[in-house]
Amino acid sequence: MIANEEPVIANSLWSATANPTPDCPPLRGAEETEVAIVGGGFTGLSAALHLAEAGIPVTLLEAETPGWGASGRNGGQVNPGLKEDPDAIEARFGPEMGARMVRLCGEAADLVFSLIRRHQIDCAGQQPGWIQPIHSEKARKTVTARVEQWARRGAPLRMLSKTETADLLGTDAYLAGMIDERGGNLHPLNYALGLAWAAQKAGARLHGQSRVTGMEQQGAGYRLTTAQGSLTARRVLLCTNGYTDGLVPGLARSVVPIRSVQVATAPLSDNIRRSILPGGHSASDSRQLLLYFRLDPEGRFVMGGRGDYSERGTQAQMERLRAASIDMYPQLEQADWAHAWGGFVAMTADHYPHLNRIGPGVVAAVGYNGRGVAMATAMGKVLADWARGTPEAELDYPVTDLRPINLHFLRRPAVSALLAWYRLRDRFAF
Ligand SMILES: Cc1cc2nc3c(=O)[nH]c(=O)nc-3n(C[C@H](O)[C@H](O)[C@H](O)COP(=O)(O)OP(=O)(O)OC[C@H]3O[C@@H](n4cnc5c(N)ncnc54)[C@H](O)[C@@H]3O)c2cc1C
Structure with a gap:
């Protein structure tokens, strides 16, 4: 169970199968550092690891434990790219910055898997590719353009016929698909915990149960306060994403937290397991309110989608996910649905993550729009x-x-009105 979370979204598969959490005592008394990081998800942990490896004194303060937020709860799908495709990124940000962004997000999955290898992180990381199944003719055009644009830049993406898609997914529920061979999957909480261990080993100080409740300028730096201590630092990185609170005026208002939920079965029999995604791929489809699904290493089927703010709405959405799974894979009819959980993703108005200037020596990185396993790791490196x-x-x-x-x-x-509109568009494929 996810500690200190509403019961309706706390029964996480990843918490139930987590490796040990490194010792991260609360901040007590007065400490000093060069760089303070607020938030211990992929963004903050990656920044801490990259800074510590460069020999910079760094201290991370997390309100709960490392990986407690979205990083420890997500689908574990390591998908490269941003929501917009490369041509649009370059058109919006110009040929130079746009090209750098395209390279950063295109290589983000490789960064994740190279960190896993370099730090021997035990998180079942594998890189067989990410499949995007196509649900409508309109989406086929968008996905075809995506493949063409990345392929023009040398990336290993290709379209899949209806039959190839059905063979790789184990269902003929989709019109066609594409595969991006840069993608993969992992156990997200164990990846976060592995980053935390690696950051500590490299010299970073990590404090859990240390919510930052105040931040004030002091001389050339800042003084952060928690319930039991204080930390002074020359620079501050705010990495709180969908869990951003009122610490910095305006930051919480720059993102819209939306709940995403998942359901998972108990381990399936070998027969059933072999009939679903037999190549170990993960899939997230082309719908506006996308369905994302995969098996975990022990053969549990995991299905995710948009949630709801209320308890009843969340339960109804979880039930819809179970029904959608059985529609796609009738062999799951008798499955034991052992887990159901969720968390907040942070959406932005332009669908891009934001790296915001907050004040002299302070920046924030938020807004991965539900695609942060690879991108938040890459952004942590940019923050460093x-x-x-x-x-x-x-x-x-x-x-x-x-x-x-x-x-x-x-x-x-x-958000509720927009979700209803998207649901209509997905149902009638317009
Ligand atoms: C259910 C779900 C499924 C998802 N599936 C995928 C997927 O399959 N693939 C993908 O790429 N992305 C996915 N995402 C998105 C991805 O998980 C996020 O984009 C990513 O984890 C963001 O990482 P982060 O470090 O920026 O934020 P988080 O991991 O949310 O971490 C923020 C942390 O800040 C802490 N915090 C907040 N305020 C304070 C404070 N004042 N003081 C101290 N600490 C504070 C919080 O406790 C939290 O731990 C999913 C998200 C969810 C919720």
């Missing part, structure tokens, strides 16, 4: 570059001013 003094213009991601979303207080009804 920034904290080491790399000029903004030379970073691989643009640093922008904080832009709170207008009428943010209306986010819940707005």
Whole structure:
């Protein structure tokens, strides 16, 4: 179970099968460091690891334990790229910065798997590729353009026929698909815990149960306060994503947290297991409200999709995911659904992650729009570059001013209306 979480979204497969958590005592008394990191998910842990490896004193403060947020709860699908495709990224950000961003997000999955190998992280990481099954003719056009644009840049993506897609998925529920061979999957919580162990080993200090409740400028740096201690630092990295609280005015209003939920079976029999995604791929489909699914290493089927803010709505959504799984794989009819859990993803108005300038010596990285296993790891490396003094213009991601979303207080009804609209579009494929 996920500690300190609402019961309806706490029964996580990943928590039930987690490796030991490194010792991360709460911050007590007054400490000093060069770089302070707030938030211990992939973003903060990757930044801590890259800084510690560069010999920079770094201390990370996490409100709960490493990987407690989205990083320890997600689908474990390591998908390269951003929501927009390379041509659109380069058109929006210009040929130079755009090309750097395309390289960063295109290589982000490789970064994850190279960290796993280098630090021998025990998280069942494998890179057989990510499949995007196509649900409509309109989506076929979008996915075909995606494949063409990445292939033009030398990336290993290709379209799959209906038969190839059905063979790789074990269901003929889709019109066709594409495979991106850079992608893969892993046990997300064990990946986060492995990053935490590696960061500590490299010299980073990690404190759990240390929610930062205050941040004030002090001399050339900042003083962060927690319930039992304080930390002064020259630079601060805010890595709180969908769990951003009121610590920094405006930051929480720059993202819309949306619940994503998953359900998982108990380990399946060998026969059934061999009939679903037999090549070990993970899949996330082309719908607006996408379904994402895979097996875990012990042969549990895991299905994810959008959640809801209320307990009843969340339960209903979990039931829909079980029904969608059985529609696709009737052999799951008798399966024992042992786990159901969820967490917050952070959406942004432009669908891009934001690397925001908060003040002198303070930046925040938030808003992976539900695709952060690879990208948050890559962004952590960019944050480490920034904290080491790399000029903004030379970073691989643009640093922008904080832009709170207008009428943010209306986010819940707005999200509900948008989800209803997307559901219609997905159902009638327009
Ligand atoms: C159910 C679900 C499924 C998903 N599936 C996928 C997937 O398959 N593939 C993919 O690429 N992405 C997926 N995502 C998205 C991905 O998990 C996130 O983009 C990524 O984990 C973000 O990492 P992060 O480190 O930025 O934030 P998080 O992991 O959310 O970490 C933020 C941390 O900040 C801490 N915090 C907040 N405020 C404070 C404070 N004041 N002081 C101290 N600590 C604080 C929180 O406790 C939290 O641990 C999914 C997300 C969810 C919820």
